[in-house]
Amino acid sequence: MTIDLLKNYIDGAFVESSSSETIDLVNPVDETVVARTPVSTDADVDAAVAAAQRxxxxxxxxTPGRRQTALLALAxxxxxxxxxxxxxQCRNTGQPKAVVAAEEVKVGADQLRFFAGAARLLEGKSAGEYMEGFTSYVRREPIGVVGQVxxxxxxxxxxxxxxxxxxxxxxxVVLKPSDTTPESTLVLARLSQGILPDGVLNVILGNAATGASLVEHPALGLVSITGSVRAGIAVAVSAAKQVKRAHxxxxxxxxxxxxxDADIDKAAGGIAEAGIFNGGQDCTAATRVLVHESVHDAFxxxxxxxxxxxxxxxxxxxDAFYGPLNNAAHFGRVVEKIASLPSHAKVRTGGNRIGDTGFFFAPTIVTDVxxxxxxxxxxTFGPVxxxxSFSDEEQAIEMANGVDYGLAASVWTRDHGTVQRMSVALDSGAVWINCHIPLVAEMPHGGFKQSGYGKxxxxxxxxxxxxxxxxxxxHD
Structure with a gap:
């Protein structure tokens, strides 16, 4: 079987990388190699950034109206x-196809339509005479070339x-997708041909070194990453050295x-789904349940x-709710997390690999931690x-906020006062009430503390x- 070598997308065309180094793309369902991706070089990054600059x-x-028209056509x-x-995408991720179609493609098109409309609704302080004899106004301008990971x-x-x-x-934009999942992004790039002008969107393939080459490029006005804290710190440090903005x-x-007082059955169902959806590979996943001691066992x-x-x-x-973990290295880390649990922790269900092939991991509930x-x-970033348990609201807040992250949280209660107090006290960028994980294009998503900054x-x-x-x- 011929294994395709993927290409970068630069200046409106697919082009081969200048590098001979490649990475095997492995399907996490059966561990077969489905394609190879180049490890793009500094020269490839330079070419993509130059195209974006032009x-x-x-x-x-x-005009915002023309940008809107293009983004609507792309949607x-x-x-x-x-x-x-x-x-x-499923060649790279093994996700259930119905989930990808409904939760990423359909939702992604809707989100792009929102951004198309938002292009025409940017706001700033109204023009006025804030000093006698002078008129002031604010221009909200694009930054320039943006590097994204x-x-x-x-x-x-x-x-x-x-x-x-x-x-x-x-x-x-110059966008670098993950080295294990680039193919759906390349389809997006191809669909943009003839819709976006050449060079507006560029896609560079490669590994962490390629990403570092992009982030460090001096011509970028802003760098944006969705990823681990370790990767985010590296991006922030690199950006700081050049006094460029980071997202x-x-x-x-x-x-x-x-x-x-929560509806225990509803809470259990909602939290299980929010913790295990996409194999728990979600930064907003409901990973830590804090439950009042009086209903702990029933919950x-x-x-x-x-x-x-x-x-x-x-x-x-x-009937599949989720697919495998994404890659062998990550699968190994999740396995090790469970294997290294302290003796006082109890695995109530799961904690094991499913099958001999592919990176499938069972839904896992751990108590007594x-x-x-x-x-x-x-x-953990797995279905764990x-x-x-907590005894009172004060302890619940202390435990909820007692980690380095602050991206999302949820509160399950029938009491309005509890909702109001908890929504203020929780140190999280999003707080859901009697639900966990729904997102809408109209509302911001982003965290506090080591969950990052920017929306x-x-x-x-x-x-x-x-x-x-x-x-x-x-005025003179």
């Missing part, structure tokens, strides 16, 4: 090629989250706080039953949920890809 001279001056093309995008957990949707606000604001959406360790029983009903499966299996255990403090989605996300300029005119 394109910015025009795209950065294009239509995405929907028309749903099956192709799904097939390309996307992860492997939601490859297509994360590409939309990156390019949508950047292009809507008038920037041009970081990093990890999470989201608490789900269940009070005694754990319900959570175990709900989790055990969420089976992994093959991409074409209509302590706040300082690694499984509580560190991101821990459960702890994806919403008009705030578009504003992050702009710069403000004060213009002051004398």
């Amino acid at each position: 394109a910015f001279r025009t795209w950065g001056r294009t 239509d093309a995405i929907e028309a090629h749903t099956d192709e995008i799904v097939e390309a 996307t992860p492997w957990n939601y490859p297509f949707m994360m590409a939309i989250w990156k390019i949508g606000p950047a292009l809507a604001a008038g920037n041009t 970081l959406e990093l990890g999470g360790k989201a608490p789900a706080v269940v009070f005694a 754990v029983d319900a959570l175990v039953a709900k989790a055990e009903a969420l089976a992994p499966g093959l991409p074409d299996d209509p 302590a706040q300082d255990d690694a499984i509580v403090q560190e991101e 949920i821990t459960v702890q 994806d989605l919403s008009a705030y996300g578009v504003e992050d890809y702009t710069r403000l300029k004060h213009v002051m005119s004398s």
Whole structure:
């Protein structure tokens, strides 16, 4: 069988990398090699950035209406090629095809349409005479060439989250997808041909070294990454050395706080789904349950039953709730997390590999953990949920906020006062009430603490890809 060598997308065309080094793309379902990707060089990055610089001279001056028209046309093309995008992505991720079609492609097209509209609704302080004899106003301008790095957990949707606000604001983009999941991003690039002017969107393939080459490029005005805290710190340090802006959406360790008055069955079902969806490979996943001691045992029983009903499966299996973990290295890390649990922790269900081939891991519930255990403090990024108990609201807040992350949280209660107090006290960029994980294009997504800074989605996300300029005119 011939294994295809993928190509970079630069200046409106697919071009071979100048590098002879390649990476095997492995299907996590059966561990077969499905393609090879080049490890792009500094020269490849230079070519992509130069193309983006040329394109910015025009795209950065294009009217919001014209940018909107282009993004709407791209959204239509995405929907028309749903099956192709799904097939390309599932070769790299093993996700259920129905989930990719519904949760990434359909949602991604909708999000792109939102960004298309947001291009025409950027706001600034109204013009006025703030000093006698002078009129001041604010220009909100595109930054220029933006470098972006996307992860492997939601490859297509994360590409939309990156390019949508950047292009809507008038920037041009050089995007590097994860080295294990580039194919759906390349389909997106091909669909943009003839819709976006050449050089507006460029895609560079490669490994972490390629990403570092992109992030360090001096011509970039902003670098944006969705990834691990370690990767985010590296990007922030690199950006700081050149005094360029950074936009970081990093990890999470989201608490789900269940009070005694909550609907236990609903909470258990919602949290199980939010913790195990996409194999737990989600920075907002409900990974830590904090449940009132009076309902702890009943909740754990319900959570175990709900989790055990969420089976992994093959991409074409209509009953599969999630697929395999993405790659061998990550699979090994999740296995090691469970193998190294302290003796006081109890695995109530799961904790094991499923099958002999592919990176499938069973839904896993771990109880009797302590706040300082690694499984509580560190991101697992697998279908693993821990459960702890609390005695009162103050302790629940302390435990919920007692990690380095601050991306998302949820509160499960029937009491309005509890909702209001907890939504203020939780140190998280998103707080869900009696639900966990829904996202909408109109609302911002982004965290606090080591979960990063900057917002994806919403008009705030578009504003992050702009710069403000004060213009002051004398009346004389």
